[in-house]
Amino acid sequence: MNRRFTYPEAAAELRVEETWLRRHIKKLPHSKKGRVVTFSAEDLDRIDAMHHHDPAVARPVAATASDAVATLRPLPRRGGAARIA
Template structure:
């Protein structure tokens, strides 16, 4: 059988340290409050974000945003392109897909029927 270490001041100090850490966490609102909110608070306070963070938040490549910027909602300050929270939501909504639902484009293509050309062929 393994020998047990006698109770000494070491483990008692470890418990006191653990209690102190738990108290600090409780005062701060938890571990997430201490670690996670710092990055989110800094990001949420900014009015505009650039290409790299917008692409990261949309979970798409930055190149995709840059190639399609003329068709996407954004803000432009001189040569600087910026996005707001509303722009990111609008971009996301623009690419919403609902399988099984008919789109307006489907209805329009159904209305267009194939018709023969008005141009006549030359016969030899």
């Protein structure tokens, strides 16, 4: 029989917080018998694949003059008293 992981064991295996697993359980592969939720090794592999990001594949972001962040300006100061120059 395959090994089944509980919430704490699965969180340790995936290197995430147990609360993260509990919050996202509806979107994650798992098994449930009554109120007991378990994860198989295949479930953990699928969860890892779902949330895997390879930075080498992502295209680099170049800062240009047309970049939206480059056009941001600070907001004016807030305060009640007017400045005397």
